[in-house]
Structure formats: structure tokens, C-alpha cells
Amino acid sequence: MIQQINQPWLQQYPDEIPHKINYEEKPLQEYLKDAATEEPQKTLLHFMGKEMTFGEVYEGALKFANALKDLGVVQGDRVAIMLPNTPQSVICYYGALFVGAIVVQTNPLYVERELEHQMVDSEAKVIVCLDLLYPRVMNVKNKTKLEHVIVTEVKDFLPFPKNLIYPYIQKKNYGFKVEVNYQGKTHSFVELLRSSAAEEISLEIDVKKDLALLQYTGGTTGVAKGVMLTHYNLVVNTTQCIKWMYKIDHGNEVILCALPFFHVYGMTVGMNFSVMDRSKMVILPRFDTKQVLQAIEKQKVTIFPGAPTMYIGLINDKNVRKYDLTSVEVCISGSAPLPIEVQERFEKLTGGKLSEGFGLTEASPVTHFNLMWGKRPSGSIGVPWPDTDVVILSAETGEPAPPGQIGELIIRGPQVMKGYWNRPEDTEAAFRGEWLLTGDMGYMDEDGFFYIVDRKKDMIIAGGFNIYPREVEEVLYEHEAIQEAVVIGIPDTYRGETAKAFIVLKEGCQLSEEQLDSFCRKHLSAYKVPKAYEFRKELPKTMVGKVLRRALVDEEKKKLQLEKKSS
Known part of the structure; x- marks a missing residue:
């Protein structure tokens, strides 16, 4: 298809960033093993007052791997992890890899319908979940191929006396404490570790072919697809990230992990980055501005990967100036466009650098990033990472577009997925030769910086979470009072x-907004529930009856412009 391409972005690279990288061809979990072997007493993670070393996490991961083996998990089986950011999520992730399983990262916010689809599609054999999520898992288990459910509690890895106090806090916050029936094929995570040996399991892994991860994403149809990422894909993208941060103090950084590990962005630039770089990760189970501010000050956080909504929340916190945030040196913003005013205000508060990047699940996920210590054009997603080729494909000619012309962003690189799980037709549609079609519309300037101007897909990005309109529409259509949505x-x-x-x-x-909101919350994760409803007698349509989605978008833009003028 496209043989030779211009790479004007390479001229933007400082001398410290290589144009090409020699990547190690070893399984992802080997980075944890190597660090634990060479520096076992070095701290890997901090969680609500508890710290664990590389050696302790490695031992836990080996024990979990052997527990899975005893449950019948063999190489290539899928193991689902439905956990917020906790030590357990790190141990389970690497433990599953040590037994040769493919990790299926599962969003704890999923409602039963979403969970069932992912478990059925992946044919996961085992799922690890929080006790609070146990009833949800059991409600769908019999509709899937799940054989074993492993349950853990947040208190399992809390320090004394927090581990004793937590059950009371849980009951106060949620109004109940889940009672788990630990028998048959429902297992206690803590008991499994206690009864398992920390022994290595012999594996033969082809890092370029064997999968480490099934990361589910939505598509333009709203159908969640499993993105197949190999060990090599993930090693490559994490290595690219480390090389890009050439000024950091490798091995001595403190990385704030507020981005969820079940999201590929948080997994790569948070968890995998920390392990590979042998730096300390400060884990937060959810984003809370007060907890984040306290963590930055107390733990002297130096690297803070996040989404724009996180930075917006912090700069607008009324108490932000009471905290010392000057330890922050690097902030990696992704998942959604970063407003320039947010970037400037956050940099003034911390004295560090906040730069925007771009990626997609199908690329592990990062493909572009702005220079942390160099030219950063306003509104740009930056330049492609080493070994990553990017072309703007003209819709008119089907050929590479010249600088300044808008077209579809297509990508080629060693971090690009193997394809979609059990979906050969979708895989074929996603590629043109070895080039991944992103569906994002943008352009490249004369200097090699890229800009996103619109999305070919109708996807909505709300606070870093992807919302696919058709999925929400399908739920709305299930309501007996709705004719069109x-x-x-x-x-x-x-x-x-x-x-x-x-x-x-x-x-x-008749139907009220409150009734509709309540209906949606029963069938959708909270972040997918519409925040506004408008009832109409009819919707704008084409001659053939297709709803003109773009006309509604334009109407909303005009409303916003009028509101700004009147204010």
C-alpha cells in the first residue's frame, strides 16, 4: 500500500531520544522477576500506608500463578481481573502472566449485561473480583464459561489498624457488607496465596505471537471487542514511554497511579512503567482530589499520568494551594483533549511539565506524545514515538495527504495489536495492509506535529472514558415508551x-427525565448514562430515514455559542 513515507517529526527529537530502539524480546512478567532478583528489598508500591517490595510482589505473583495452576489454568486460558487499583490487581496481573494465562482486564463499573458479554466473548475460565462485586459476578456466572471465582477485599492488603477498621467503613459507605460463601469453586484470594508455593512455572513463550492481554474496547457499532495485545506489544510501548522520559531519574521516580489499571493507558504508563523502570508506584483505588493532593505531598510524587478531568479537578479544588505539589516533574495527559488553560494552570501550581499525548487501545495504547522538554505547539497531540510511522490518509485520493490537509490518521508500529479476538472480519476492516486505521481525523503540520480535528467514529470521550452512542441508544430502545432515540x-x-x-x-x-435516568442506570455503567435528555416530536432525518446526528451536534454548538454571547 504505502511504501515510503516522510518522517519530518524526527527532526524534533532531542539527541537523547533514539529514532529506533532495540527492544528486548522477553515476556512482560520477566521484568518483575529481574527486578525482584536484583533488588528484592526495593519498594515497588505504596497503598494507603502499606508498602510492598519488588520481592514481596514477585512472591505473591508466583503464589497466585501456582494457585491458578492448581485450579486447572493452563497456558492460553483467560483470567479476568475485575479490581480497582490495589496491590491485588498488580499481583493478579503478573501472576496470571507467570502461569501463561491471558489477562482480561474487566472494568469494576460494568453492569451485569456488560460483564456477561465480556466473559462470554473471552471465554474466561477464572475471574478475580472484590467482595462488593461478588453478587454481580455470581448473577452472570452460569451464563458464561467461568469455572472459578476468586474473591478479595480491600482490607486484605491494608496495614494495621486500617485492615480492622475498613469493614465498618465499608458498611457505613455502602449500607451493607457482602457475605461471600467460600466453598466449591468460590475461593478466598488470601487463602489461595497462603496455601500456594512461590515456585516458578516453566513456560515457552513466543513474545511476538503469544498474547499477554485481551483489552476490551467498543467500536462504532457499540459492540465491545477484545483487542489482542502480545507480550511484545506491551514491552515495546512501555519501553517507548521510558525512552521518551529521558530526563527522569530512572529507578528512583515516584509514580502516582490514580488512572485505573483496567484501562490500557493506566496499565502501560502506570503499572508496567513502574515495574520496568524499577520505580515506586503510589496506588489509589479511585480518583479523589483530596487523596491525590495528600498523596503528592506525602509521597513526593514525581510522575503523574492522568486524564484532563483529573487535572481540572485538582486546579479547581479550593484547598489546592494548601498542599506542596512541587515534587511533580512530569505529567502525562491522555484519554481526551487537554485544554491549554488547564495545562498552564497546572504547570504553575507544580512547576512540572504537563504534556498531551494520543493513543488507542489497539496500539497498547500510546502512538504520539508532545516533547516534555521541547517544542509543544498549542492543541497538538505531539509527534509519533520511535519506530512509529503515521500517515494522514486523504479521503479523496486514498493516498498520503500533504501537510495541513485533513484526513484519517493511520498507524504502523511494533505496539500495534495482533487483531480483535475471534473477529477476523473486524480485524480485516481495521487494517489496510500493516497499517491500522484509527478512524480519527486530523492533520500534520510542516514540522511533523499532529493534530486531531474530529472523530470519524461517533465515540464520546467523557472524563477519559469512552462512550459509544449506539450502545446507549440500544438500551434506550429497550424502554417500552421510547419510539426513537x-x-x-x-x-x-x-x-x-x-x-x-x-x-x-x-x-x-409519558416519561420523565428522572424515570429515564433511573432506567439507564440499571442497564449502563454510571459514566455511560446520559447527563442530559431532550424530548422531541421528531428527529432530523435524511430522505431515506437516517437520523442526522451531525445536525443535532450543530444545533448544540449553536446553542452554546448563543449562551456565551448572552453571558
Whole structure:
């Protein structure tokens, strides 16, 4: 297809960043083993007052690997991890890899419908979940091929006396404490580790062919697809990240992990980065501005990967100036566009650098990034990472577009996925030869910096989470009072974008926004629930009856412009 391409972005690279990298061809989990062997007493993670060394995490991962082996897990089986950021999520991730399993990262926010789809599609054999999520898992288990459920509690890895106090806090916050029936094929995570040996399991892994991860994403159809990422894909992208941060104090950084590990972005630039770089990760189970500010000050955080909504939340916290944030040196922003005013305000607060990048699950995920210590054009997603080729494909000619011309971003590189799990047709549609079609529209300037101007897909990015309109629409159509529904993204000062639903009711039917909101919350994760509803008698359509989604988007833009003028 495309043989030779220009790479003007390479001229932007400082001398410290190589144009090409020699990547190690070893399984991802070997980085934990090597660090634990050479520096066993070095701290790997901090979690709510508890610290664990590389040696301790490695021992836990080996014990978990042997526990899985005893449960019948063999190389190539899928093991689902449905946990927030905790020590258990790190131990389970690497432990599953040590037994040769393929990790299936599962969002703890999933409702039963979403969880069932992912378990059925991946054919996961085992799932690890929090006790709070246990009822949800058991409600779908019999509809899947899940054989074993492993349950853990947040208190399992809390220091004394927090581990004793936590059950009371849990009951206060949630109104109940889940009682888990540990028998048969429901197992206690702590008991499994206690009864398992910390022994290595002999494996033969082809790092370029064998999968380490199935990372689920949505598509334009709203159907969640399993992105197949090999050990090599993940090793490459983490290595690229480390090489890009050439000024950091490798091995001595403190990385704030507030981004969820079940999201490929948090997994790569948080967890895998920390292990490979042998730096300390400060783990937070959820983003809370007070907890983040306290963690930065107390733990002297130096690297903070996040999403724009996180930085927005921090700079607007009324108490932000009470905290010392000057330890922060590098902030890696992704998942959504970063407003320039947010970048400037956050850099003033910390004295560090906040730069925006770009990626997608299908690329492990990072493909572009702005220079941390160099030219950073306003609104740009930066330049491609080493060994990453990018072309703007002209819609008119099907050939590479010249600088300044808008087209579809297509990518080629060693971090690009193997394909979609059990979906050969979708895989074929996603590629043109060895080039991944991103569906994102943008352009490259004369200096090799890239800009995203629109999305070919209708995906909405709200606070770093992807919302696929059709998935929400399908849920709305399940309501007996709804005749037609369409969902679009509208601007939101905090989340960047949020979902708005336009509804046409069936004749004679009545429905309030509150009733509709309650209905959606039963069938969708909270972040996918529309934040605004508008009831109409009809929707704008083409001559053939297709809803003009773009017309609704344009209407909302005009409304916003009028509101700004009037204010």
C-alpha cells in the first residue's frame, strides 16, 4: 500500500531520544522477576500506608500463578481481573502472566449485561473480583464459561489498624457488607496465596505471537471487542514511554497511579512503567482530589499520568494551594483533549511539565506524545514515538495527504495489536495492509506535529472514558415508551464531553427525565448514562430515514455559542 513515507517529526527529537530502539524480546512478567532478583528489598508500591517490595510482589505473583495452576489454568486460558487499583490487581496481573494465562482486564463499573458479554466473548475460565462485586459476578456466572471465582477485599492488603477498621467503613459507605460463601469453586484470594508455593512455572513463550492481554474496547457499532495485545506489544510501548522520559531519574521516580489499571493507558504508563523502570508506584483505588493532593505531598510524587478531568479537578479544588505539589516533574495527559488553560494552570501550581499525548487501545495504547522538554505547539497531540510511522490518509485520493490537509490518521508500529479476538472480519476492516486505521481525523503540520480535528467514529470521550452512542441508544430502545432515540456528545466543562440523548416517545406515552435516568442506570455503567435528555416530536432525518446526528451536534454548538454571547 504505502511504501515510503516522510518522517519530518524526527527532526524534533532531542539527541537523547533514539529514532529506533532495540527492544528486548522477553515476556512482560520477566521484568518483575529481574527486578525482584536484583533488588528484592526495593519498594515497588505504596497503598494507603502499606508498602510492598519488588520481592514481596514477585512472591505473591508466583503464589497466585501456582494457585491458578492448581485450579486447572493452563497456558492460553483467560483470567479476568475485575479490581480497582490495589496491590491485588498488580499481583493478579503478573501472576496470571507467570502461569501463561491471558489477562482480561474487566472494568469494576460494568453492569451485569456488560460483564456477561465480556466473559462470554473471552471465554474466561477464572475471574478475580472484590467482595462488593461478588453478587454481580455470581448473577452472570452460569451464563458464561467461568469455572472459578476468586474473591478479595480491600482490607486484605491494608496495614494495621486500617485492615480492622475498613469493614465498618465499608458498611457505613455502602449500607451493607457482602457475605461471600467460600466453598466449591468460590475461593478466598488470601487463602489461595497462603496455601500456594512461590515456585516458578516453566513456560515457552513466543513474545511476538503469544498474547499477554485481551483489552476490551467498543467500536462504532457499540459492540465491545477484545483487542489482542502480545507480550511484545506491551514491552515495546512501555519501553517507548521510558525512552521518551529521558530526563527522569530512572529507578528512583515516584509514580502516582490514580488512572485505573483496567484501562490500557493506566496499565502501560502506570503499572508496567513502574515495574520496568524499577520505580515506586503510589496506588489509589479511585480518583479523589483530596487523596491525590495528600498523596503528592506525602509521597513526593514525581510522575503523574492522568486524564484532563483529573487535572481540572485538582486546579479547581479550593484547598489546592494548601498542599506542596512541587515534587511533580512530569505529567502525562491522555484519554481526551487537554485544554491549554488547564495545562498552564497546572504547570504553575507544580512547576512540572504537563504534556498531551494520543493513543488507542489497539496500539497498547500510546502512538504520539508532545516533547516534555521541547517544542509543544498549542492543541497538538505531539509527534509519533520511535519506530512509529503515521500517515494522514486523504479521503479523496486514498493516498498520503500533504501537510495541513485533513484526513484519517493511520498507524504502523511494533505496539500495534495482533487483531480483535475471534473477529477476523473486524480485524480485516481495521487494517489496510500493516497499517491500522484509527478512524480519527486530523492533520500534520510542516514540522511533523499532529493534530486531531474530529472523530470519524461517533465515540464520546467523557472524563477519559469512552462512550459509544449506539450502545446507549440500544438500551434506550429497550424502554417500552421510547419510539426513537439518538445520542450525541455535547461539550462539558469538567468531563470534556458528556452524552445527551434525544428522545421521541410513542404516542400516548409519558416519561420523565428522572424515570429515564433511573432506567439507564440499571442497564449502563454510571459514566455511560446520559447527563442530559431532550424530548422531541421528531428527529432530523435524511430522505431515506437516517437520523442526522451531525445536525443535532450543530444545533448544540449553536446553542452554546448563543449562551456565551448572552453571558
